[in-house]
Amino acid sequence: MDLSRMDIKLKVGQRVRELRKQRELSQEGLAYKAEVDRTYVTDIENGRRNVSLEIMERLINALDVSITEFFNTKEFRK
């Protein structure tokens, strides 16, 4: 898939999954830390959620990275 055409929801979802797995967190674990429903994490990781800034911030904090670091990958550099 052409990365630049990839939907932002999918890019964010894949980045959440990548960071979650690096931290050996389950979806339940991330959902608990971010105070969202587990099914919501599943949807986000599959690019099915047009999440808001505040939910993004809670997820990113739960993944223990800065917002700058979260978006510092080639998918977001286009």
Add this chain to the structure above:
Amino acid sequence: MDLSRMDIKLKVGQRVRELRKQRELSQEGLAYKAEVDRTYVTDIENGRRNVSLEIMERLINALDVSITEFFNTKEFRK
């Protein structure tokens, strides 16, 4: 104001305003390019909108920066 405590909506709003002014774009001009209502740009810049990923992407594209670059400031590095 303690930057780390600053609300993400306000941080994003200030970053939009900063980039918009650097490009000598009016709020109307940015609203037109991002295909959103002008009052919406005013609200965003004042931290009053919990914008979604898709609106964020349209604003960032209209400001002609990458997503990585948009979030690459000290406010987002905490």
